[in-house]
Amino acid sequence: MDGRLQPMSDLRQHEGAGPLAARQASAHPHEVQQIGATALLVPDLGTDHLHIYDVAGHRLHERRAVALEPGSGPRHTKRHPSKPVLYVLGELGNTVDVLSWPDLEPIQRVDTLPADFEGESTTAEIVVAPDGRFVHASNRGHDSIVTFAVDESGCLSAPSFVPTLGQHPRYFCLDPSGGWLLVLNQDSDNAVVYRIDGGRPSDAVCKAPAPTPVCLLWDDRQE
Template structure:
């Protein structure tokens, strides 16, 4: 019997683009000793739960329903969570855990695509890609999401006529050890910094960093030690490195580096970016080249390219680094596959044969 407490088996949640009639949220287990990935359970009843956020302390899950008139859906985990059991006949770890819906709230806009939980556990913050508001929602003692307490809306556009005709907030991230949140707006080519008032659930803009026109900032990652922010540019397939001013969330540009090999001439857009827990390596996903780009992080926080690894499918929209630094899981949206990559001691991923088939996976979250 494999105990979860020895940290060899990790639990994950995968969000996807699927209809409400089918399982669209999936509970997976991953064994770091064997490199085996297994689907343990699924949840139907919600459409396009693309991105999810976890309150592991309170055993809750929050998912967007990415539709024209979107929603937030709150769940609680039920059943056994202390132990993951290996079925002796199948050798497949399984869990008795399931999801039970708590409630839903309208997102207040078109295509909610990213969300974040405040460290206090009392607030949820959400962005709507379709030009809608960035909103704050209170979370009740039972985990239910209340009506929005405050919303702000961006205006403006940028130089790409197909993708930047208006505001497109694409992600929201808490700045560690602060009450600040950074919002990447792909449509206006800007990174906005907001301060959250945890008493009233309101946002106040602190700064606005303009990035290079036409780049389309999508997601970002923080260096675990240095005040450095890495922003992945969806439209120009690059990563921009910024110095972070933790007082107001403003960013000072230091470097831009491509995510693509010099020989690639096809179409590509970037999606996810993540930094290893030790701050030594950074990874970004390419959709088109269908690869994970790897970089070494210098002592100054700047990047040097290592190479590229096949993502294990088409259109790697998201990926998850596994604690220990030896594994990376990719959500390949257009080939219905979550794939396993092994990372060597020099930070280089290698695609393995291990994978699970899920319809249009687009987000992988680790359950600490």
């Protein structure tokens, strides 16, 4: 095996639409996340469904399609590292849904924006801290990172916000230690580094130019 891709072995075409015609006129599978050795999670932003596929014999076998809140626009999913819950980020609804895992039953829905915010905004990224004690999400428009505490059941509470010091925070991540949070502001061409204090981002310690940044990968190899 030399790492080259082989010919396509299967294709699944999603169909349907959502209630928000401007963004949900057709199916829009937004992400594929592998769970375990053979399962795939696919949030469909256009149809407000979360699809679960099993991979066997180089083929995709749909196990289940879970209907989410109409107009929520599911974008990304993250599993908790130790609790039986799955977090689903709603891009259009500015929400995080907490679902039981693996049953995918609804447990909780929380807003990612302050109650008094009246402008336009959409979510972009969601991250669970390595120790599982906090969940972070980014708001494009409000231009903030919201942080929730995670309780014993995996539910979210106590939201706090920090400005991203730029526009349209399309991507952010924690470093492998969980001690630093890095935000990429796509429309203001900059990257910002925050110190994590008590599980939440606090002081911005660095702001640097970065042309139209949309993703970041850590290289933790030791020289």
